[in-house]
Amino acid sequence: MADKHDNDSKLVGLLAQFDDPDSLVSACNEARLAGYKSMDAYSPFPVHGIDPAIGIQRSLLPFLVFVVGFGACFVGLGMQYYTNAAEWSPIFPGYAFKISGKPIFSLPANIPVTFEVIVLSSAFATFLGMWGLNKLPMFSNPLHRISRFKRATNDKFFLMIETKDEKFNRSETESQLNQWGAVAIEECRQDLTDNQLPSWVRLVGLLGVFLLMLPPVMIFRNMGMTNRQPRLHVVPDMDWQHKEKTQVLSPVMENGEYLFADERAMRQPVDGAIPRGRLEIDSEMYRGLKKDYRPKSAASSIKTNAQFVSASLEDKKEAPAAEAEDVSMWLTKFPEGITVDQDFVERGQQRFNIYCSACHGYDANGNGLVNQKAMALGANGQAQWTAAKSLHDATVKDDSKNPLGRIFDTITNGRNTMGPYGSQIPVEDRWAIVAYVKALQQTGIKPLTAVVDEDAGGEDDKKSDADGGSDAEDKTS
Amino acid sequence: MASVNPAIDIDNTNEEPGTRAPLVLGGLDYAGVTETVCAPWEAENPPKIWWLILAAAVSLLLVLGGCVNHLLMKGVGVWGNNNPAYWGWPIVNFVFWVGIGHAGTLISAILFLFRQNWRTSINRAAEAMTIFAVVCAGLFPGVHIGRVWVFYWLFPIPTEHLAMWPNFRSPLLWDVFAVSTYATVSILFWYMGMVPDIATFRDRCKTKIGKLVYGVLSLGWTGSARNWHRYEIAYTILAALATPLVLSVHTIVSFDFAVSQLPGWHTTIFPPYFVAGAIFSGFAAVVTLLVPARAIYGLQNLITLRHLENMNKIIMATGMMVGTAYGIEFFIAWYSGVPNEQFAFINRAFGNFWWAYWIMVTCNVVIPQLFWFKWCRTTPWFMVIVCIFVNIGMWFERFVITITSLCRDFLPSSWAYFHPTGVDIMMLIGSFGLFTTLFLLFCRFLPVIAMAEVKGIMPHGDGHH
Numbered sequence: 001m002a003d004k005h006d007n008d009s010k011l012v013g014l015l016a017q018f019d020d021p022d023s024l025v026s027a028c029n030e031a032r033l034a035g036y037k038s039m040d041a042y043s044p045f046p047v048h049g050i051d052p053a054i055g056i057q058r059s060l061l062p063f064l065v066f067v068v069g070f071g072a073c074f075v076g077l078g079m080q081y082y083t084n085a086a087e088w089s090p091i092f093p094g095y096a097f098k099i100s101g102k103p104i105f106s107l108p109a110n111i112p113v114t115f116e117v118i119v120l121s122s123a124f125a126t127f128l129g130m131w132g133l134n135k136l137p138m139f140s141n142p143l144h145r146i147s148r149f150k151r152a153t154n155d156k157f158f159l160m161i162e163t164k165d166e167k168f169n170r171s172e173t174e175s176q177l178n179q180w181g182a183v184a185i186e187e188c189r190q191d192l193t194d195n196q197l198p199s200w201v202r203l204v205g206l207l208g209v210f211l212l213m214l215p216p217v218m219i220f221r222n223m224g225m226t227n228r229q230p231r232l233h234v235v236p237d238m239d240w241q242h243k244e245k246t247q248v249l250s251p252v253m254e255n256g257e258y259l260f261a262d263e264r265a266m267r268q269p270v271d272g273a274i275p276r277g278r279l280e281i282d283s284e285m286y287r288g289l290k291k292d293y294r295p296k297s298a299a300s301s302i303k304t305n306a307q308f309v310s311a312s313l314e315d316k317k318e319a320p321a322a323e324a325e326d327v328s329m330w331l332t333k334f335p336e337g338i339t340v341d342q343d344f345v346e347r348g349q350q351r352f353n354i355y356c357s358a359c360h361g362y363d364a365n366g367n368g369l370v371n372q373k374a375m376a377l378g379a380n381g382q383a384q385w386t387a388a389k390s391l392h393d394a395t396v397k398d399d400s401k402n403p404l405g406r407i408f409d410t411i412t413n414g415r416n417t418m419g420p421y422g423s424q425i426p427v428e429d430r431w432a433i434v435a436y437v438k439a440l441q442q443t444g445i446k447p448l449t450a451v452v453d454e455d456a457g458g459e460d461d462k463k464s465d466a467d468g469g470s471d472a473e474d475k476t477s
Numbered sequence: 478m479a480s481v482n483p484a485i486d487i488d489n490t491n492e493e494p495g496t497r498a499p500l501v502l503g504g505l506d507y508a509g510v511t512e513t514v515c516a517p518w519e520a521e522n523p524p525k526i527w528w529l530i531l532a533a534a535v536s537l538l539l540v541l542g543g544c545v546n547h548l549l550m551k552g553v554g555v556w557g558n559n560n561p562a563y564w565g566w567p568i569v570n571f572v573f574w575v576g577i578g579h580a581g582t583l584i585s586a587i588l589f590l591f592r593q594n595w596r597t598s599i600n601r602a603a604e605a606m607t608i609f610a611v612v613c614a615g616l617f618p619g620v621h622i623g624r625v626w627v628f629y630w631l632f633p634i635p636t637e638h639l640a641m642w643p644n645f646r647s648p649l650l651w652d653v654f655a656v657s658t659y660a661t662v663s664i665l666f667w668y669m670g671m672v673p674d675i676a677t678f679r680d681r682c683k684t685k686i687g688k689l690v691y692g693v694l695s696l697g698w699t700g701s702a703r704n705w706h707r708y709e710i711a712y713t714i715l716a717a718l719a720t721p722l723v724l725s726v727h728t729i730v731s732f733d734f735a736v737s738q739l740p741g742w743h744t745t746i747f748p749p750y751f752v753a754g755a756i757f758s759g760f761a762a763v764v765t766l767l768v769p770a771r772a773i774y775g776l777q778n779l780i781t782l783r784h785l786e787n788m789n790k791i792i793m794a795t796g797m798m799v800g801t802a803y804g805i806e807f808f809i810a811w812y813s814g815v816p817n818e819q820f821a822f823i824n825r826a827f828g829n830f831w832w833a834y835w836i837m838v839t840c841n842v843v844i845p846q847l848f849w850f851k852w853c854r855t856t857p858w859f860m861v862i863v864c865i866f867v868n869i870g871m872w873f874e875r876f877v878i879t880i881t882s883l884c885r886d887f888l889p890s891s892w893a894y895f896h897p898t899g900v901d902i903m904m905l906i907g908s909f910g911l912f913t914t915l916f917l918l919f920c921r922f923l924p925v926i927a928m929a930e931v932k933g934i935m936p937h938g939d940g941h942h
Contacts, residue, residue: 040701
C-alpha cells in the first residue's frame with residue numbers, strides 16, 4: 001500500500017518502531033519536548049509512564065460513570081415505587097402489593113434491586129463510554145494495512161507522528177525519529193481510492209433491514225385487524241382441556257347418540273354414595289323424621305337412617321303424591337342437640353327475614369314483596385304465580401297435619417311450588433326458622449317481642465314448643 | 478517464530494526475601510508469551526484428548542437437552558420435588574453452579590484491586606468459567622418456573638393484559654436481578670478484557686473467515702496509548718463495580734433461604750457463609766479446569782506451580798471459613814434457645830440425611846486440610862483430586878441446607894424423605910456436559926490467557942530479543 005502514488009493515497013503520518021517499552025517512552029518524551037502534539041503510541045500492553053510522555057489528559061470516563069450510576073439509583077428506586085407502590089399511571093398502571101399488612105413501600109426491601117440496577121447501568125456506562133471515547137469500533141484504519149504494525153499486538157512498540165501536527169515535516173520528523181532510537185520508520189498512508197463501501201453492501205443492508213421489518217409489521221398489522229378466525233393462541237397453557245364442564249350436554253358418540261343416557265355431561269354420584277362429611281346419619285336432625293320410622297315402600301323418596309339421602313333423578317320422578325303421605329313419620333318435637341331459647345328464636349327470626357320473608361312476608365301472612373309483585377303481574381297475565389302460603393292458615397298451623405319435622409322438610413326440600421332451601425341454609429338455622437315459625441303462628445301476626453311481653457313465662461312457652469307442638473296448639477286454641 | 482518452550486514444571490513456589498518470584502517462567506519474552514498462548518488456537522487440529530472430552534461433553538449435553546425437553550413436555554413433576562421438598566435438586570444445582578461462578582469475578586476484580594499480579598495468567602479462563610457456570614446455573618431456575626414461555630414475567634416489563642408487576646420485595650426477584658446483572662457484567666468484563674487479545678488473534682489470523690470474525694470482535698483495536706489509558710480506567714471501574722456485585726450475588730442467593738422462616742434457613746450467617754463457600758468452590762473448579770488445560774496446551778510457564786499453590790491456599794482458607802460457619806450454626810442454634818432451630822441442626826447431622834451432612838463435612842473441612850502440606854498443594858494431579866472432593870462437598874452443602882430443612886419443617890405430619898428422580902440426576906450430570914462443551918470451545922477459539930495483562934507484569938528488559 002505504501003508504494004502507491006501520492007494522488008491515490010494520502011500520508012497520514014510517520015510510524016516509528018521501537019523494540020522495548022522503555023525506548024518508546026523516552027522517544028515519546030523527546031517528541032513531546034520537540035513540540036509534537038498529534039501523535040500516538042501503540043503497544044501490546046499498557047506501558048507504564050506513557051501517559052505523561054505523550055501528554056494524555058485524564059479521561060472523563062469516571063465522571064460519566066458516576067453520573068449514570070447516580071441516576072440509576074433513582075431510576076431503580078423509582079421503578080420499584082412505580083410498579084409496587086403506586087397505581088397512578090394512565091398507560092401501564094402500577095400495582096400496589098398489599099402483603100400481610102406490610103408497608104406498601106419499605107426501603108430495606110428495595111435496596112438489593114436498586115443496587116443491582118446501579119451496578120448494571122454503571123457497567124454499561126463504563127463499557128460503552130470507554131469504547132465511545134476511544135472512537136471504537138472503527139474498522140477502517142490505515143494502520144491495519146501496514147504489515148509491520150501487526151506486531152503492535154504482539155511484541156513491538158510504535159510511535160506515530162501524524163501529518164496534521166503543525167510541526168510535522170516529512171524529512172525533519174523522520175530524522176528526529178531516527179535520532180530518538182527508532183528501529184524502523186514507515187509511512188502510514190490512507191488509501192483514497194478505497195474509501196467507498198462496496199456498492200453491494202448498501203443493497204444487501206437495505207434488503208436486510210427490509211426483511212427484518214417484515215415480521216413486526218405483519219404482527220402490528222394483524223393486531224389492528226378484525227378477523228373471523230379466532231386469535232392465534234401461541235401457547236395454549238391449559239386453556240383447552242379434554243374434559244366436559246358442568247351443566248353442559250353429554251358428549252356425542254360417533255353413532256350420533258349421547259354418551260350418557262340422561263344427556264348430561266355431569267355425572268351423579270352412584271346410589272348410596274355419601275360425600276365426605278355428609279353422612280347425616282341422625283335422621284331426626286337432618287330430615288325431621290322420627291327415628292323409628294321405616295318407609296312402607298322401597299320407592300319412597302324419603303329415606304331413613306338406614307338408607308341415607310340419595311336423591312337420584314328417578315326417585316324424584318316417582319315421588320309419592322301428597323295424599324299418600326304418612327304424617328306420623330314426621331318429628332313432632334325438636335331433635336336432640338337443638339336447644340330452643342331466646343337466642344335461638346331470634347336467630348330463626350333473622351334467618352326467616354332473610355330467606356322466607358321475600359315471599360311469605362315478615363309476619364308470615366303470605367304477602368311478601370315478591371308475592372305482591374308476582375300477584376300484580378299475574379293479574380295482568382304477565383306471570384304465572386301460585387300465591388305464597390300464609391303460615392297462619394289453619395292447615396299450616398295444624399300440628400297434626402303439619403308437625404315440626406314436616407316444616408323442616410318443607411324448608412329443606414321445598415313443597416308444591418316452593419323451592420328447596422336445604423343447600424342454602426345450614427341445618428341448625430333451618431331448625432331455628434322452624435322455631436320462629438311456630439312462635440309466629442302462636443302470636444298471630446304480631447312480632448316476636450309481643451309474645452315475649454304478653455307471656456311472662458316466655459321462656460317456658462318456647463320450652464313447650466320444644467316439648468311438643470300439640471301442647472302449644474292447645475294453649476293457643 | 479521460535480517453537481513453544483518445553484513445557485515442564487519449574488518450582489517457583491519458594492519465597493526469596495527481597496525478590497519477587499517470577500510469574501512467567503521458561504525465559505519467555507513478549508513474543509514467547511504470544512506464541513505460547515496462541516499455539517493451541519493456531520494448531521491445525523486440536524489435540525486428540527480435546528476431541529475425546531468434547532465427544533463426552535456433547536453426549537452429556539444431549540442428555541441435558543433431552544431432559545429439558547422431557548421436562549417442558551411433561552412439567553416439573555418429572556423431578557423429585559414434592560411436598561414438602563418443593564425445592565429439590567434444581568435449587569441445589571442452581572446454587573452450586575452460581576457458587577462456582579464466583580471465582581472468576583473474584584480473581585479478575587478483587588485480586589485486581591488488591592494488585593495481585595499472579596491473577597493475570599488465570600483470570601481469563603476463570604472469567605470464562607464464571608460465565609459458563611452462570612449459564613448452567615440459570616438453566617435450573619429457568620426451567621423450574623414451569624411455564625418457561627412466559628419467562629419474561631420475571632422482569633418488570635409492562636403488559637397491557639396482565640396489569641401486574643413483579644414483587645420487588647421478594648428475595649426470588651432480587652435473585653433474578655442479581656444473577657442476570659452478574660451474568661451481564663461478567664460478560665462485559667470478560668469481553669472487554671479480551672479485546673486486545675482478540676486483536677492479536679486478528680493480526681495473526683490466516684483464514685478469511687477468521688480475519689472477518691476476529692476483526693469484527695476486536696472492534697479495530699490498535700493498542701493506542703490513548704485507548705489504553707481509557708481502557709485501564711474502564712477496567713478499574715468495572716473491577717470496582719464487580720467486587721461488590723460478586724459479594725451481593727451470593728448474598729442475595731442466600732437471602733432466598735435466609736429471608737424465609739424455616740428452621741435452619743432463617744439465619745444471618747448465611748450471606749458471608751455462602752460467599753465464602755462460593756469462593757471455595759469456585760477456586761476448586763478453576764484448579765480442576767486449569768491443571769489439565771495447562772498440561773494439554775503446554776501452559777506450564779504461564780500458569781505456574783506458584784499460581785496453583787496460591788489458589789490452593791485460598792481454597793484452604795475459605796474451606797476453614799466454611800468449616801467455622803458450620804460450627805457457628807450449631808452454636809447459634811443452641812444459643813438461640815429455639816427448639817425448632819436446635820432440632821433442625823441436630824437433624825442435619827444425625828437425622829436421616831446424616832450421610833449427606835458428613836460427606837459435606839469430610840469434603841469441605843477435612844480434605845482441604847491436606848493443603849497444609851506443601852507437596853499436596855504443589856502436585857498438580859493430587860490437587861485436582863482434592864478440588865474434585867471440594868466440589869462434591871460443596872454440592873452436598875447446598876443439598877443438606879435445602880433438603881434437610883424442607884423435609885423437617887414445622888409440621889411433623891408433612892415430614893417426608895426426599896427422593897430424586899432419574900431426570901434430576903441426568904440433568905445434574907448433563908449440566909456438566911453443557912459447562913465442559915462451552916469451556917472446550919472457549920479453549921479452542923478464544924485466548925485462554927490474558928496475553929496483554931501477562932506482558933504488562935513481566936519485568937522490563939526481558940522484552941529484548
